[in-house]
Amino acid sequence: MDDINFAVLGTGGIGRRTLEVSEHKDHLTPVAACDRHGVAVDHEGLDVDELLAATEANIASDGGTATRGGTDGGVKQSGQNAGVAASVQAEPTETPIDDVIDESDAIDAVLVALPNFEHDFIPRVADRFAAAGYEGVLVDVLKRSRVIDMLDDRTDRFEESGITFVCGAGATPGLLTGAAALAAQSFVEIDEVEIWWGVGLKSGYEDNRGTVREDVAHLDGYTIEDAREMSDAEIETVIDEHDGVIEFEDMEHADDVLLERAGVCDAEDVTVGGILDVTSDEKPTTTTVSVTGTTFDGETGTNTFELDDATSMEANVNGPALGYLKAGVRRNRAGEYGVFGPADLMPGF
């Protein structure tokens, strides 16, 4: 594979850790990164260490879409905690995404590491790239099933522009969706896909408040709108009510529609749940994908994929995000445009 220049939109936990992981990867050069107040571009390659140090407190709990300009729990506005703008490589800007789009002729892939509290937020970001005639890859790590349809609605637009959009390319959906698609290969009929995750997020909590907020929206009695409007204190209260350990059932995770659109099974046969523990860095339960199906010779069985408890959520999101990004670039360079889920980048079912 040839070299890949990529950009990161958003420098919260996922954006920053992806930049860090890319330092370990061959052929990947980060050339642009932005948050809501700043943009850093260097087509020779960003100095990731410097940028990470500058953005270390860039926790962006609200994903940059709720309390713009606030300082409580958002990006610090001054000193070394001012986000991307604090980097010596960066410029302050009012139009960070447009600034990256302006440079996109020389960018092969863009990781959209922005929380998606408004369901059409990431689709609308993609629209802006398409409107600018971007030819390259967009990758996101979104979770919500309903967003996939919004992206599929844009297939023609992506094809006209030359965009290969890889959606749901984190851990779940992402790594685990791909594992389900692969585990399904033993069977001719899939009865059930169960995705069960464990996340221990004590020391990583500050860095992943956006993710936790989005998880809260999956709890009974809460909507995505509720979670977006809640203050950080209200989020803390919910967590405290669960003594810091929250179990989720039947989450709206896009694994279901991503497996269905790849022809693996019906969306309704996919269940996603898990346990989040913010009191410990140990995982409260082992992350497992179980695929139950029937073989051509009439046997029923369950293939399983298990992540070691020692692998952090960050490792399981950021490695796959870059892995799918590479797969997307390969597709893009072969002239394949449109919307791809993780399971579309696996052997066909």
Place this chain on the structure above:
Amino acid sequence: MDDINFAVLGTGGIGRRTLEVSEHKDHLTPVAACDRHGVAVDHEGLDVDELLAATEANIASDGGTATRGGTDGGVKQSGQNAGVAASVQAEPTETPIDDVIDESDAIDAVLVALPNFEHDFIPRVADRFAAAGYEGVLVDVLKRSRVIDMLDDRTDRFEESGITFVCGAGATPGLLTGAAALAAQSFVEIDEVEIWWGVGLKSGYEDNRGTVREDVAHLDGYTIEDAREMSDAEIETVIDEHDGVIEFEDMEHADDVLLERAGVCDAEDVTVGGILDVTSDEKPTTTTVSVTGTTFDGETGTNTFELDDATSMEANVNGPALGYLKAGVRRNRAGEYGVFGPADLMPGF
């Protein structure tokens, strides 16, 4: 994905069962099948049930390359056990592969389900397709590491012709190689990939004598040439000496070079072993892929992929073979030619 017309070269256990599995798959139409004495072609789609009934005793222990024309353990020469030629859809032929090549303008993909006792046998079959200007996919389920280099040497030839060659696309290498590539995504550095398989092959033994023969070649003290020259009785003697349960260590399985060429790890960090039990249909051990690596945040862990003991070797070879075939067709239609391993069809590492 659009409809795919495919052919099968060889109607031993793998070829026949792949035809059977394809009946459960959308968009896959088998249009040609051959063994050494017969060829069946129907561009509207073969009658698989009839063909399977006709070839049921087509055990081809020697893979069609050793005792041509013999009747001991090879294809029966008359009646309903005469192989493909016994099918009402087929014609007898002296040149079965050439006959399929003659039809290949209308064939999207060819599964090469021939044993590869001569290491260059499958590469030479590919040469014949390339010489005829075939534009499409070739898929094999070969095992030996050294064959991959022979295929890579032909990359230019494949690209000139328009061939996408997907190699090692069975269970191992194949499904398990892909699982290893996916499991590696949590890590930035891979320490070790261990592939361990269990096969219970009592009722399926007659149908898979070629596979067993090839396995014997992996035993200490035996070479591939030994295994090819041995009579069926000599093979039986080896099996009896092990009381029907043979354990294999450090097998030369192409998983190693396929993972290395995909950039996942060094070939020497991959080990393949397993247990074959011809006295039972139960698996003697659980087939498992273990990938041990280091995460970006410095943790060491082992991700695992396990196949249910109820899934047969056949299910785990034939599903993936067709899955990778579909992935290969997609690549081919996008204009991507050359040699692809299973891990090349996964997210990049």
